[in-house]
Amino acid sequence: MTLVLFNKPYDVLSQFTDRGSPTTRATLSDFIDAPGVYPAGRLDRDSEGLLLLTDDGRLQARIADPKFKLPKTYWVQVEGVPDDAALAALRTGVSLNDGPTRPAEAERIDAPALWPRVPPIRQRASIPDTWIALTIREGRNRQVRRMTAAVGHPTLRLVRWRVGDWTLDGIASGTWTRA
Known part of the structure; x- marks a missing residue:
C-alpha cells in the first residue's frame, strides 16, 4: 500500500x-x-x-x-475579525443553500508561518484579516469558503493542514x- x-x-x-x-x-x-x-x-x-x-x-x-467523518482541519485567512457569535455559529453548524452543515470546531489562531502564496492574496488597508482553524467532518463542494461567508467573513486564503492523523x-x- x-x-x-x-x-x-x-x-x-x-x-x-x-x-x-x-x-x-x-x-x-x-x-x-x-x-x-x-x-x-x-x-x-x-x-x-x-x-x-x-x-x-x-x-x-x-x-x-x-x-x-474523518476530521479535516483547515487554516483559513478570512476578511475581518470573527467575533464570538460568528465562531459559535460555525461550531453549531450554519445554513447553506444545500442544507445545514454539521457542527465544526472553530477558533481564532495566530497567523501561521506558511510559505508565500503565488499570487499573494489581496490586502486591503482598511479591512483587517484573521486566521481561524476550522475542523469539519464532511466535505461538500467549497464548504469551508461557504461557511465563512455565511458568518460574514469571506475566505481570503485556505490551507488544509490536517486530514485525520x-x-x-x-x-x-x-x-x-x-x-
Whole structure:
C-alpha cells in the first residue's frame, strides 16, 4: 500500500490530467511521480495544502467518504475579525443553500508561518484579516469558503493542514512524501 502526502500549491488541479481546457493548467503530474496513486478526495484549485493520494481503494474511500467523518482541519485567512457569535455559529453548524452543515470546531489562531502564496492574496488597508482553524467532518463542494461567508467573513486564503492523523508538518509547498 502506498500513501502519498502532497502539499498542493495554489492554482494546481487535484487530478493528473487537464482535459477540456484551452490553456494548460498545472496538475498533480507536474509534481508527483508515484505511479498508481490517486487522490483520496479533492482540494479546489484555489485552495492549498494537504492532499492524500493512495493506491489502496479501501483507504481512499475511508479518507474521502463523508460517512466515515474523518476530521479535516483547515487554516483559513478570512476578511475581518470573527467575533464570538460568528465562531459559535460555525461550531453549531450554519445554513447553506444545500442544507445545514454539521457542527465544526472553530477558533481564532495566530497567523501561521506558511510559505508565500503565488499570487499573494489581496490586502486591503482598511479591512483587517484573521486566521481561524476550522475542523469539519464532511466535505461538500467549497464548504469551508461557504461557511465563512455565511458568518460574514469571506475566505481570503485556505490551507488544509490536517486530514485525520496526517498533517502537512515538514512538507514544503509543491513537495510530497510517503507516509
